[in-house]
Amino acid sequence: MDWVPIVLATFKVLVLGTGMFFAIKWHYDQGKKVEEKEKRAVLRAVGKVAAVFVLSLLGLLLFTFFLSRKLGLDLTFP
Missing domain, CATH: 1.20.5 (Single alpha-helices involved in coiled-coils or other helix-helix interfaces)
Known part of the structure; x- marks a missing residue:
């Protein structure tokens, strides 16, 4: 075995x-x-997706922060 x-x-x-x-x-x-025009289109689409991801990550971070403050969690550094 x-x-x-x-x-x-x-x-x-x-x-x-x-x-x-x-x-x-x-x-x-x-x-x-891939031709040059298609490369530009792909790069533009990747940039948009990355921007949406970063903004949604920031939104989630802010939501988590405010929810934890609302629930009374201590978020201070020692």
Whole structure:
């Protein structure tokens, strides 16, 4: 029974490694096909998504802060 985790872990590493290799290769090949205009559009979309993520993270942080103050939690540093 001691060989089962070794075999399964080895299999898992091989499968995930192969999957990552082909995923990276596919994305690299797709990147070569993209024209300059499409690159700009993708960068603009990524910027918008990043901005929305940061703003929603800030909103969640403020909501958590105000909720914890409302519940009476002590948030001061020692």
